[in-house]
Amino acid sequence: MKGYCRYFGREATAQPLGFMTHFSILSLARNALSRHSGWQPTWRDAVPKDGYDVIIIGGGGHGLATAYYLAAVHGITNVAVLEKGWIGGGNAGRNTTIIRSNYLLPGNAPFYEWSMKLWEGLEQELNYNAMVSQRGVLNLVHSDAQRDAAARRGNGMRLHGVDAELLDVDGVRKLAPFLDFDQARFPIMGGLHQPRGGTARHDAVVWGFARGASDRGVDIVQNCEVRGFLRDATGTVVGVETSRGLIRAGKVGMAVAGNSSRIAALADLRLPIESHVLQAFVSEGLKPVIPGVITFGAGHFYISQSDKGGLVFGGDIDGYNSYAQRGNLPVVEDVCEGGMAVMPMIGRVRLLRSWGGIMDMSMDGSPIIDRTPIDGLYLNAGWCYGGFKATPASGRCFAHLLATDRAHETAAAYRLDRFRTGHLIDEKGQGAQPNLH
Amino acid sequence: MADLLVEQLSGFGLATIMARKGVSGMAIGMALGVEAPAQPAFCRGENNLALIGTGAGSWFAHTDMVSPAWHTALRDRLAELASVSDQSDGYMLIRLSGEDARTVLQRGAAIDFHPEVFAPGAAATTVIAHIGVVIWRRDDDARGRPKYEIATFRSYFDSFRRWLDHTAAAL
Amino acid sequence: MRIDCPYCGERDAQEFVYRGDASLMRPESEDGMADYVYLRDNLAGPMTEHWYHAQGCRTWIAVTRDTTTHAMLGAIFARDGVR
Ligand SMILES: Cc1cc2nc3c(=O)[nH]c(=O)nc-3n(C[C@H](O)[C@H](O)[C@H](O)COP(=O)(O)OP(=O)(O)OC[C@H]3O[C@@H](n4cnc5c(N)ncnc54)[C@H](O)[C@@H]3O)c2cc1C
Ligand SMILES: [Zn+2]
Numbered sequence: 001m002k003g004y005c006r007y008f009g010r011e012a013t014a015q016p017l018g019f020m021t022h023f024s025i026l027s028l029a030r031n032a033l034s035r036h037s038g039w040q041p042t043w044r045d046a047v048p049k050d051g052y053d054v055i056i057i058g059g060g061g062h063g064l065a066t067a068y069y070l071a072a073v074h075g076i077t078n079v080a081v082l083e084k085g086w087i088g089g090g091n092a093g094r095n096t097t098i099i100r101s102n103y104l105l106p107g108n109a110p111f112y113e114w115s116m117k118l119w120e121g122l123e124q125e126l127n128y129n130a131m132v133s134q135r136g137v138l139n140l141v142h143s144d145a146q147r148d149a150a151a152r153r154g155n156g157m158r159l160h161g162v163d164a165e166l167l168d169v170d171g172v173r174k175l176a177p178f179l180d181f182d183q184a185r186f187p188i189m190g191g192l193h194q195p196r197g198g199t200a201r202h203d204a205v206v207w208g209f210a211r212g213a214s215d216r217g218v219d220i221v222q223n224c225e226v227r228g229f230l231r232d233a234t235g236t237v238v239g240v241e242t243s244r245g246l247i248r249a250g251k252v253g254m255a256v257a258g259n260s261s262r263i264a265a266l267a268d269l270r271l272p273i274e275s276h277v278l279q280a281f282v283s284e285g286l287k288p289v290i291p292g293v294i295t296f297g298a299g300h301f302y303i304s305q306s307d308k309g310g311l312v313f314g315g316d317i318d319g320y321n322s323y324a325q326r327g328n329l330p331v332v333e334d335v336c337e338g339g340m341a342v343m344p345m346i347g348r349v350r351l352l353r354s355w356g357g358i359m360d361m362s363m364d365g366s367p368i369i370d371r372t373p374i375d376g377l378y379l380n381a382g383w384c385y386g387g388f389k390a391t392p393a394s395g396r397c398f399a400h401l402l403a404t405d406r407a408h409e410t411a412a413a414y415r416l417d418r419f420r421t422g423h424l425i426d427e428k429g430q431g432a433q434p435n436l437h
Numbered sequence: 438m439a440d441l442l443v444e445q446l447s448g449f450g451l452a453t454i455m456a457r458k459g460v461s462g463m464a465i466g467m468a469l470g471v472e473a474p475a476q477p478a479f480c481r482g483e484n485n486l487a488l489i490g491t492g493a494g495s496w497f498a499h500t501d502m503v504s505p506a507w508h509t510a511l512r513d514r515l516a517e518l519a520s521v522s523d524q525s526d527g528y529m530l531i532r533l534s535g536e537d538a539r540t541v542l543q544r545g546a547a548i549d550f551h552p553e554v555f556a557p558g559a560a561a562t563t564v565i566a567h568i569g570v571v572i573w574r575r576d577d578d579a580r581g582r583p584k585y586e587i588a589t590f591r592s593y594f595d596s597f598r599r600w601l602d603h604t605a606a607a608l
Numbered sequence: 609m610r611i612d613c614p615y616c617g618e619r620d621a622q623e624f625v626y627r628g629d630a631s632l633m634r635p636e637s638e639d640g641m642a643d644y645v646y647l648r649d650n651l652a653g654p655m656t657e658h659w660y661h662a663q664g665c666r667t668w669i670a671v672t673r674d675t676t677t678h679a680m681l682g683a684i685f686a687r688d689g690v691r
Contacts, residue, residue, distance in 0.1 A: 477617075492661075492664075492666050495665075561616065
């Protein structure tokens, strides 16, 4: 069976367990001597077995992290991750890589802060360079009201033990002197800074979790689309129908992000989710200009600079339901206008690429990690456009749920029935209008 | 040399007409003695009165020369048929004429101004530079050059004017 | 993406405000209200949805659009009924 391992960009045949290289100074030196021709694929591209204890649908960051933690924390290794394309080909490989925990509401703040803590230890845990870079996330404020809101959010964060600094104009100027402080319409009046926020290398996160899971015996199966559920007489999900045949499972967890409603529909389940397209952009490479992550407060625009030098930025979702993985020009214009309003110096930079991903926009803007009304079927969804930062904690909590049938305490609020019971977690206070979250 | 004449109009009257439920454009037109177009179009009738289609069941009433009683007279004639609201001070009107007028408009609005599509009598409600506009094309001038009129909200007029000046300067 | 407004003709989608699935029916009673407010079919493929032509004729229209390709499959005035 032939597979394709993206990290080393060449064909790799499936191999027995335990062959994966771990990275160290020594292995680097050894491979440098052999002109880097001796590296092995980092993870095993598996052929599906007849059945598993747990099947995870979706080989994005969340699915792979779930499989990793199932094995690493709960000792459950008879696990498969089924991915319809290649791992990391979905939102995990399309996002703008911002990680932060500047949340306000009780249901969210502890979860995202735990995720941040997991990021901080992730590279050691995985022995993989995920390029976690805590370069700071700065949210600009442009009015008195926004400053009040930022102060409230900052206080909320500190009460949850999260780092937050309210900066005045001089404080912002020190971090980012190039901003248009005296912009006529949206002058910069300060900002809320989370120094521990930053970015991580999205693909490396996928590959790191994949290797960690694969090393522990998890089967990562690519080009394997789930097309239906296998149910027993009581309706319990006992397996999946895939493009590579029927696979039985003790439990099935969905982590398919923008495709959640489609997979749920295979089990006749309707979700509080709409799929929307979010675009992202990268410029030609530049010398270092943008120190951390900066967000414009008067429009929707966020930017950071990748280690390769490209400016990576984005803005709002397009605003209409979409599964097309590409957006339209009005948002391109809107994002660029936002950028020009806050840092006109980028006006002469050339755009290199833009692309889109499909967001699982939930009805309150917050995620769901819960059992479904169908026995044997578990749900991890509703990440909107902020699920990359959640990857480690989402995986930990979903693994916990799958292993114990109980919600992890930091994800206890992410219930599927909260829409019915009224326990919404609506950071923006927008109501059941997904395109506004 | 660009051939563009920009005139800021004054002395006009503008009112919105919204048909009551079930009232047809035909009835409105009959009451006013001018065709109330079912499409986005500019129709001029007697008494210097024009109706411009701005939506299904809604029109702009327009006159080049407003009189103090213009709006109340309209309202009286449409009693029971439509609600009428005077917008003469709410909108500003600009006229663009000359050979280059179409080019200027085409650089602002994402609709087709080709004469086969947007002939004299055509109208459209759309946006230019994020600013809502109603545009209609009147009869060509004596030398056969097109003549467009554009209505924008008064509070947006300075911004619109800025767009227009920049665009005209780049001709 | 351009939407063929039944009144204005073909316009950029930017002129419109999106409201989503047009097939949702407000229930008569409290029962079903939570489902109505929160649950969606979230179709992949042709879907009829409400758009408001805010920057044009200011009319609600029902647009049928393929959510997997963004292809426009037709538009009518919403008041003429979708169901
Ligand atoms: C442009 C963009 C920018 C973003 N920016 C940020 C950001 O800066 N910070 C942040 O925190 N978040 C960001 N996000 C959100 C984040 O990327 C997502 O929330 C997160 O990646 C979703 O989890 P995932 O990685 O598991 O999803 P995905 O990588 O999408 O994984 C889901 C997988 O399921 C697979 N799948 C679907 N259907 C099937 C099937 N039937 N059978 C088998 N497999 C299937 C898909 O192919 C896919 O690989 C952004 C997203 C986008 C698109
Ligand atoms: Zn219209």
